[in-house]
Amino acid sequence: MLKLNRSTEYGLMALSYIRSKTNGEVTSAREISEKFQLPFEILAKTLQRLKEQGVITSTYGTRGGYILARDLKGINFAEFLSIMEGPVSIVSCLQECDGKDSSCEYTTNCNIKSMMSALNTRFYDFLNRISVEELTRAALPRSIEFDSSTASAYDSVVFGASGEEP
Amino acid sequence: MLKLNRSTEYGLMALSYIRSKTNGEVTSAREISEKFQLPFEILAKTLQRLKEQGVITSTYGTRGGYILARDLKGINFAEFLSIMEGPVSIVSCLQECDGKDSSCEYTTNCNIKSMMSALNTRFYDFLNRISVEELTRAALPRSIEFDSSTASAYDSVVFGASGEEP
DNA sequence: TTTATATACGATAAATTTTATCGTATATAA
DNA sequence: TTATATACGATAAAATTTATCGTATATAAA
Numbered sequence: 309m310l311k312l313n314r315s316t317e318y319g320l321m322a323l324s325y326i327r328s329k330t331n332g333e334v335t336s337a338r339e340i341s342e343k344f345q346l347p348f349e350i351l352a353k354t355l356q357r358l359k360e361q362g363v364i365t366s367t368y369g370t371r372g373g374y375i376l377a378r379d380l381k382g383i384n385f386a387e388f389l390s391i392m393e394g395p396v397s398i399v400s401c402l403q404e405c406d407g408k409d410s411s412c413e414y415t416t417n418c419n420i421k422s423m424m425s426a427l428n429t430r431f432y433d434f435l436n437r438i439s440v441e442e443l444t445r446a447a448l449p450r451s452i453e454f455d456s457s458t459a460s461a462y463d464s465v466v467f468g469a470s471g472e473e474p
Numbered sequence: 475m476l477k478l479n480r481s482t483e484y485g486l487m488a489l490s491y492i493r494s495k496t497n498g499e500v501t502s503a504r505e506i507s508e509k510f511q512l513p514f515e516i517l518a519k520t521l522q523r524l525k526e527q528g529v530i531t532s533t534y535g536t537r538g539g540y541i542l543a544r545d546l547k548g549i550n551f552a553e554f555l556s557i558m559e560g561p562v563s564i565v566s567c568l569q570e571c572d573g574k575d576s577s578c579e580y581t582t583n584c585n586i587k588s589m590m591s592a593l594n595t596r597f598y599d600f601l602n603r604i605s606v607e608e609l610t611r612a613a614l615p616r617s618i619e620f621d622s623s624t625a626s627a628y629d630s631v632v633f634g635a636s637g638e639e640p
Numbered sequence: 641t642t643t644a645t646a647t648a649c650g651a652t653a654a655a656t657t658t659t660a661t662c663g664t665a666t667a668t669a670a
Numbered sequence: 671t672t673a674t675a676t677a678c679g680a681t682a683a684a685a686t687t688t689a690t691c692g693t694a695t696a697t698a699a700a
Contacts, residue, residue, distance in 0.1 A: 309559055309657085310476055314688065317565065317586070324585050336646065344583050347689060356648060369697025370645045393475055399483065417510050419490050420483070423609050434600050443589050475686085480659065502675065513660060522677060535668025536674045 315354045316392040318346055322355060324444035326364065327376055334373030354392070361391045380444060386435035388443075398431045399424040481520045482558040484512055488521060490610035492530065493542055500539030520558070527557045546610060552601035554609075564597045565590040 321344055326335045337355050341348040355374055358364050365377040389396045487510055492501045503521050507514040521540055524530050531543040555562045 310478070310555070310562060310564060312476070312564055317590075320586050320589075321584070338646075344585070349690060350688070352647075353649085359647090366647060367697080368645090368647055368695075369699095371698060372646045372696085374647090389476070396476060398476060398478055418487070419510070419612070420486050420609070423486075423611060424483075427604070427609065430604075431600075434597075438593070438596075443586070443593065445589060446585070504675075515661060516659070518676075519678085525676090532676060533668085534666075534674090534676055535670090537669060538667085538675045540676090 312389075313393050315350060315357075316389060318351050318354045319358060319388070319392050320440070320443055321346070322351065322374075323358070323363070323376075323380065323440065324446070326374055327380065327444055328446065329375070332375065334367060334371070334375050336373035339373070357391060363391070380441035381439050383440040384436050385438040385440065385443065386432055388440050389435065396432065396435065398428050478555075479559050481516060481523075482555060484517050484520045485524060485554070485558050486606070486609055487512070488517065488540075489524070489529070489542075489546065489606065490612070492540055493546065493610055494612065495541070498541060500533060500537070500541050502539035505539070523557060529557070546607035547605050549606040550602050551604040551606065551609065552598055554606050555601065562598065562601065564594050 322335075322340050325340055325343065329335055337348065337352040340346065340355075341351045355364065355366075359366050359374065359377075363376070363378055363383065364374045366372065366374050386396055488501075488506050491506055491509065495501055503514060503518040506512065506521075507517045521530065521532075525532050525540070525543075529542070529544055529549065530540045532538065532540050552562055
């Protein structure tokens with residue numbers, strides 16, 4: 309169904325909340341889980357994965373919790389998804405595992421591989437143009453013209469540019 | 475994992491094969507299933523769904539099978555996916571079911587809904603720019619410059635434009 | 641030093657979704 | 671009349687996602 313995993317959603321909700329904190333204030337997994345009614349264990353694992361990848365840092369103990377470790381503008385959605393859901397590929401036959409392509413297991417005679425490869429490249433490019441900074445903004449900013457052909461990967465992208473009311 | 479369903483892949487493979495046939499020659503489900511080693515029953519259901527949506531037409535009986543019924547240029551990938559996999563939405567809380575939005579069941583207090591809505595719009599736009607005609611071409615055409623900001627939904631889109639060797 | 645709090649992490653179970661199979665009905669050419 | 675092929679509902683198997691459990695580790699505060 310081409311849907312994001314729950315952990316991806318949890319991760320974005322968590323980052324959105326963490327970044328809203330001021331001057332070095334930490335946020336605990338418990339706090340986020342209660343604030344948004346998310347299952348604690350899964351959220352905790354999600355945060356641990358984000359820490360493992362250097363997106364946030366943690367402090368142990370009674371006043372412990374998480375703070376941002378990287379500029380969210382420098383993390384694009386493709387990278388975020390690969391942290392949260394593993395290697396991103398719209399077709400499994402092109403998914404890289406441990407550095408090497410896993411070839412097609414379904415058919416010995418595929419007539420769409422070339423096009424799926426092209427589609428995958430284009431999809432990856434789509435994800436690359438979206439930063440986690442944008443995805444974790446508090447609210448949709450007022451619509452600004454966006455030209456995807458000139459925007460670089462870390463440019464600000466206003467999603468609503470294609471068809472929303474001003 | 476943001477992966478296409480098997481039936482979507484089967485559907486594209488089938489359409490790619492069917493369109494390659496010349497002067498009104500029909501293609502049976504059995505033929506496709508044997509040609510590409512795909513499970514017959516699933517492929518048959520896939521073809522039935524494509525027929526139901528008017529993409530192909532069928533003829534019964536001994537020399538029966540399928541032929542194209544619509545110009546594949548007029549079917550974009552968003553529509554194709556909704557035929558094959560049901561309503562397309564990158565987040566379930568925005569997925570329309572029976573005309574009305576199904577609201578979020580996970581949390582009473584979502585801080586990313588606005589951005590997910592924007593992301594979804596943008597994703598849908600991405601899918602809209604890709605036609606089934608392109609996806610079912612026999613091979614990747616030689617790379618041509620593609621400017622996504624000026625291309626209309628049914629324009630030819632060359633996927634390889636972003637980063638492939640010429 | 642003890643206790644409460646909080647992260648860390650492997651193992652496993654439950655739920656959901658996807659994928660495949662089965663049985664039967666219908667239509668048509670040979 | 672028979673063989674071939676689509677049509678379609680019901681159900682089972684497999685895979686994936688989501689959630690839970692148990693235990694270990696680190697730290698601030700009492």
